[in-house]
Amino acid sequence: MDAAVDIFYRKVLGDARISSFFDDIDMERQAAKQKAFLTMVMGGPAHYTGRDMRTSHARLVKSGLNDSHVDAVIELLAATLKELGVADSDIAEVGALANSVRNDVLSR
Amino acid sequence: MVELTFEGVEVHAAEGQTVLSALEDAGIPLDCACRAGICQSCLVQSLDAPPPPAAQAGLPRAMAMDGYFMACVCVPEGPLTIGRAGKARQRLDVTVRAVERLSPTVVRLLLDDGGRFQCHPGQFLTLIHPASGVTRSYSIAGNADGALELHLRILPEGRMSRLVADDLSPDDVMTIAGPSGSCFYDPADRDQRIVLAGTGTGLAPLWGILQDALRHGHRGPISLYHGALDRSGLYLVEALESLEAERPGFRYVPCLRDAEDPAGGDLWAVVSELETDLRATTFFLCGDELLIRRMKRGLFMAGARLDQIHADPFTPAQARAAS
Numbered sequence: 394m395d396a397a398v399d400i401f402y403r404k405v406l407g408d409a410r411i412s413s414f415f416d417d418i419d420m421e422r423q424a425a426k427q428k429a430f431l432t433m434v435m436g437g438p439a440h441y442t443g444r445d446m447r448t449s450h451a452r453l454v455k456s457g458l459n460d461s462h463v464d465a466v467i468e469l470l471a472a473t474l475k476e477l478g479v480a481d482s483d484i485a486e487v488g489a490l491a492n493s494v495r496n497d498v499l500s501r
Numbered sequence: 502m503v504e505l506t507f508e509g510v511e512v513h514a515a516e517g518q519t520v521l522s523a524l525e526d527a528g529i530p531l532d533c534a535c536r537a538g539i540c541q542s543c544l545v546q547s548l549d550a551p552p553p554p555a556a557q558a559g560l561p562r563a564m565a566m567d568g569y570f571m572a573c574v575c576v577p578e579g580p581l582t583i584g585r586a587g588k589a590r591q592r593l594d595v596t597v598r599a600v601e602r603l604s605p606t607v608v609r610l611l612l613d614d615g616g617r618f619q620c621h622p623g624q625f626l627t628l629i630h631p632a633s634g635v636t637r638s639y640s641i642a643g644n645a646d647g648a649l650e651l652h653l654r655i656l657p658e659g660r661m662s663r664l665v666a667d668d669l670s671p672d673d674v675m676t677i678a679g680p681s682g683s684c685f686y687d688p689a690d691r692d693q694r695i696v697l698a699g700t701g702t703g704l705a706p707l708w709g710i711l712q713d714a715l716r717h718g719h720r721g722p723i724s725l726y727h728g729a730l731d732r733s734g735l736y737l738v739e740a741l742e743s744l745e746a747e748r749p750g751f752r753y754v755p756c757l758r759d760a761e762d763p764a765g766g767d768l769w770a771v772v773s774e775l776e777t778d779l780r781a782t783t784f785f786l787c788g789d790e791l792l793i794r795r796m797k798r799g800l801f802m803a804g805a806r807l808d809q810i811h812a813d814p815f816t817p818a819q820a821r822a823a824s
């Protein structure tokens with residue numbers, strides 16, 4: 394999981410479409426959140442509710458978070474898993490799980 | 502039933518109950534989000550017994566060693582005294598042993614603590630001038646012989662700078678609190694490649710970590726990069742040069758902004774040119790705030806492991822208070 398966090402976080406910070414959302418945040422704190430994200434979408438034990446997802450991302454929605462950013466995150470997620478040798482069918486499942494909270498993340 | 506003490510308040514945890522849930526039952530809600538030991542929102546610190554290892558999974562080693570744990574996944578096995586993260590600090594009065602010049606702009610301050618202040622060289626402490634209340638952070642360059650060693654860059658208009666350079670003399674009393682920070686040597690890294698990089702008095706923690714590593718019989722290679730504007734900004738040069746001559750595997754690389762000088766070169770540019778095996782290296786970065794943040798991010802993006810980059814940017818006091 395730690396390897397996945399490093400790879401994913403590196404992709405996120407290096408992606409001009411979304412990296413600005415992650416500036417100004419302490420890197421260690423942010424890595425812990427990335428881990429929370431990965432654990433959640435891989436079906437691990439992270440007891441977030443839809444409401445939690447709304448609160449965590451409300452600040453970002455105010456500064457313009459939209460569907461294109463969620464698409465980018467899901468794309469980087471898939472690329473990360475592929476790099477780690479995860480099977481395509483599992484990647485699709487993880488992507489679907491991430492997609493299922495889209496409306497909460499975007500406060501809709 | 503397990504007895505907990507949280508910030509002085511006694512709280513009972515039922516058998517199998519987590520610390521987070523026991524505190525909530527007692528009307529003390531902590532910030533929390535995932536409730537599964539991942540997001541680290543509910544981080545607290547044990548002030549006495551070590552917490553169960555399961556409650557520390559995934560924490561940086563410095564925090565685990567200092568007793569930090571996640572309240573949401575901590576089922577205590579015995580009594581614990583707990584504080585909010587970062588509040589569990591020592592505070593004590595120390596007397597000045599010596600104030601010495603290391604260079605025209607850097608002073609070495611030795612504070613007698615009689616070995617009482619528990620810390621690792623490389624961490625930083627809060628220095629308080631009791632009469633004026635001026636409070637600043639300084640890194641620990643050493644803690645041998647019952648004294649703490651600090652290196653202060655004397656800023657002409659700096660409040661603490663002026664107090665230390667002009668007013669402080671042996672036997673004066675100062676207050677210290679802390680320590681904080683994850684910039685310190687871990688004996689488990691004995692064979693690891695270590696890179697120490699800093700600017701100005703960022704050398705203080707790096708010097709402390711270096712001495713600590715040598716004291717622990719470090720076996721891996723160590724490189725120390727010291728950035729400064731020009732030659733006058735370097736200090737401890739002789740000590741570092743003779744160490745380089747004596748100890749195979751230790752390299753001292755001054756990096757001066759003065760391009761005319763043979764040692765000219767931007768610290769970050771030099772480090773990224775000479776260091777190639779980023780994944781297998783532990784980094785310690787200290788000094789100028791912007792440069793250190795830039796280097797940390799740059800090293801991570803170039804392949805270094807985030808948990809192997811320990812950085813202390815020297816944020817000036819006003820900026821920190823405002824943010």
Ligand SMILES: Cc1cc2nc3c(=O)[nH]c(=O)nc-3n(C[C@H](O)[C@H](O)[C@H](O)COP(=O)(O)OP(=O)(O)OC[C@H]3O[C@@H](n4cnc5c(N)ncnc54)[C@H](O)[C@@H]3O)c2cc1C
Pocket residue numbers: 625637638639640641652653654655656658659660661662663702703705706813814815816817818819
């Ligand atoms: C974690 C940490 C560790 C630190 N460790 C050390 C250390 O080991 N040694 C050390 O010397 N300092 C260290 N510092 C910086 C230190 O805490 C003070 O900020 C510094 O000594 C200036 O304090 P002062 O009271 O003399 O100046 P202040 O009265 O705070 O500042 C005077 C003026 O100088 C400006 N100024 C402040 N810092 C700088 C700078 N770096 N360059 C140019 N202008 C500046 C201020 O904006 C202000 O205008 C550390 C800071 C942090 C956060």
Ligand code: HEM
Pocket residue numbers: 411414415426429430433434441449450452453458462463464466467491492494495498534535540542
């Ligand atoms: C695709 C669905 C997404 C899921 C499942 C998800 C999940 C999470 C989780 C679990 C957290 C941690 C919350 C906490 O513990 O506080 C979090 C925080 C965060 N997420 Fe997402 N996220 C998603 C999309 C996005 C997108 C598209 C962005 C921006 C491009 C984003 C940016 C952030 C940021 C910046 C934080 C930290 C917020 C803070 O600490 O202030 N997330 N996310």
